[in-house]
Amino acid sequence: MFSNEINESKIMLDTIINGVDDGVFVVDKDFKITLFNKKAVDISGFSSDEVLNHLYYEVLNFVFEEDEKNTNDFIKKTFMEGIVEETSQNTILFKKDKIKINISYGATPVKDESGSITGCIVAFRDITKEREIDKEKTEFISIASHNLKTPLSIIKWISEFLLDKKIQKSDVEKEEYINNIYITNKGMIRLVDNLLNIFHIETGNGFTIKKINVNIIELIDKSVEDNIQFAKSKNINLVKSESINGEFIINIDEGKIKQVFNNLIDNAINYSPDGSTVNIDLIKKEKEIDFVVSDSGIGILKEQQGRVYEKFFRGDNAIEKETSGTGLGLYISKKIIEGHSGSIRFESESGVGTKFYVSLPIN
Amino acid sequence: MKDKKIVLITEDEKVLRETLHSGLEGENITVVEARNGQEGLDLSLSLHPDIILLDLIMPKMDGLTMLEKIRNHDAWGQKVPVILLTNLTSSDEQRNNDMARLTPTYYFEKTEMGIEQIIEKIKEILKVQ
Numbered sequence: 001m002f003s004n005e006i007n008e009s010k011i012m013l014d015t016i017i018n019g020v021d022d023g024v025f026v027v028d029k030d031f032k033i034t035l036f037n038k039k040a041v042d043i044s045g046f047s048s049d050e051v052l053n054h055l056y057y058e059v060l061n062f063v064f065e066e067d068e069k070n071t072n073d074f075i076k077k078t079f080m081e082g083i084v085e086e087t088s089q090n091t092i093l094f095k096k097d098k099i100k101i102n103i104s105y106g107a108t109p110v111k112d113e114s115g116s117i118t119g120c121i122v123a124f125r126d127i128t129k130e131r132e133i134d135k136e137k138t139e140f141i142s143i144a145s146h147n148l149k150t151p152l153s154i155i156k157w158i159s160e161f162l163l164d165k166k167i168q169k170s171d172v173e174k175e176e177y178i179n180n181i182y183i184t185n186k187g188m189i190r191l192v193d194n195l196l197n198i199f200h201i202e203t204g205n206g207f208t209i210k211k212i213n214v215n216i217i218e219l220i221d222k223s224v225e226d227n228i229q230f231a232k233s234k235n236i237n238l239v240k241s242e243s244i245n246g247e248f249i250i251n252i253d254e255g256k257i258k259q260v261f262n263n264l265i266d267n268a269i270n271y272s273p274d275g276s277t278v279n280i281d282l283i284k285k286e287k288e289i290d291f292v293v294s295d296s297g298i299g300i301l302k303e304q305q306g307r308v309y310e311k312f313f314r315g316d317n318a319i320e321k322e323t324s325g326t327g328l329g330l331y332i333s334k335k336i337i338e339g340h341s342g343s344i345r346f347e348s349e350s351g352v353g354t355k356f357y358v359s360l361p362i363n
Numbered sequence: 364m365k366d367k368k369i370v371l372i373t374e375d376e377k378v379l380r381e382t383l384h385s386g387l388e389g390e391n392i393t394v395v396e397a398r399n400g401q402e403g404l405d406l407s408l409s410l411h412p413d414i415i416l417l418d419l420i421m422p423k424m425d426g427l428t429m430l431e432k433i434r435n436h437d438a439w440g441q442k443v444p445v446i447l448l449t450n451l452t453s454s455d456e457q458r459n460n461d462m463a464r465l466t467p468t469y470y471f472e473k474t475e476m477g478i479e480q481i482i483e484k485i486k487e488i489l490k491v492q
Binding site for chain 1: 375376377378379382383385386398420422450451473474477478479
């Protein structure tokens with residue numbers, strides 16, 4: 001009866017140890033590994049046979065991230081001092097295949113009834129992914145704050161310049177400066193909207209696609225209307241194809257798809273030479289529709305075409321021409337289209353023009 | 364009549380560059396503009412400006428790389444005063460070390476510093492009115 005209970009307890013303990021989401025191993029007072037759970041095998045790449053009854057420091061290699069100096073001593077320290085040791089610095093574990101992974105760990109002494117330390121339990125976790133996410137977040141905040149400060153500096157400097165009575169300015173100059181403030185402010189509003197969009201996309205918070213039946217023809221008309229002023233300012237002819245006529249109902253998130261259309265039309269105008277034409281087409285197919293915007297603008301450099309949907313990416317030729325842009329529009333557009341189970345693609349040649357296609361399923 | 368001082372503005376943001384340019388223009392200063400680090404370096408080495416205003420984040424070549432190349436180039440490059448203008452926050456230790464190393468260099472955050480203060484600083488360094 002008694003041995004049955006022990007057996008049951010052992011089975012339960014084994015189940016718990018192998019079920020936990022952390023790597024766990026136990027080291028005895030001779031520093032030999034006496035237990036190595038399933039997750040520890042998954043994380044380290046070593047099988048139980050390769051580690052059990054081996055000195056822990058001969059198999060497992062923990063080092064500091066900064067200087068790659070050995071940090072295996074944390075287990076010995078737990079033995080010596082009898083206290084719980086936790087990751088104090090960024091720690092790396094070399095896996096069996098020598099690949100480095102970021103880990104966090106905790107080492108706890110095991111004491112017998114008399115209080116003597118008889119072993120040490122180490123729990124560790126692969127935090128490589130968390131570290132990457134942290135790094136991405138930091139980079140995002142750093143780029144976002146830089147991109148927000150740039151228009152703020154422009155508005156600050158120009159306002160100071162206009163207010164400075166010592167500097168002579170003609171009415172034409174003044175108008176030009178005020179126009180610059182206006183354009184910069186408009187760009188900043190778009191940037192803030194885009195940053196909020198990204199925040200929603202990345203946290204999954206508020207980025208939901210709410211589909212309703214929409215007349216896509218009307219939606220395209222509204223999008224064109226939104227961009228007419230910008231087109232006029234560059235003397236660009238916005239031409240709709242004959243297929244954009246009448247009624248065509250499709251189930252989409254009206255606001256978000258309009259944002260995509262606006263983005264593509266705005267880009268086409270922005271990167272086109274003054275006086276050129278931007279064509280907007282709608283191709284109705286059996287199961288999907290294609291919304292197409294084509295321009296004869298600066299195009300996308302061939303070697304950079306793979307990076308177009310990256311966050312904050314702007315083409316070298318777009319920067320060179322000193323065009324405005326946040327590098328966020330296409331990233332967001334792609335997410336919106338993917339949220340509709342559609343696709344976005346483009347054909348582009350540097351110096352010739354770009355043609356963007358958005359395909360949306362009809363049902 | 365003494366020679367005009369040359370100010371080189373290396374800044375990728377067109378409006379900032381032009382605003383600084385307008386603020387600096389005067390009878391004793393010639394202003395030259397560069398749109399990125401590479402242009403800035405080329406103009407620096409050919410014109411030997413009396414002062415360089417330098418943005419940090421720019422296409423083609425960033426500000427610190429350009430500054431390093433100038434400092435290592437010749438006797439003029441070692442001495443020319445440089446004002447770094449940036450929208451980055453000053454918490455990057457590596458960057459701060461680089462800036463300390465590449466003296467004589469002044470560092471202004473664009474949103475902190477008014478254009479008038481920057482112009483005053485330039486005039487003070489150049490000793491022009």
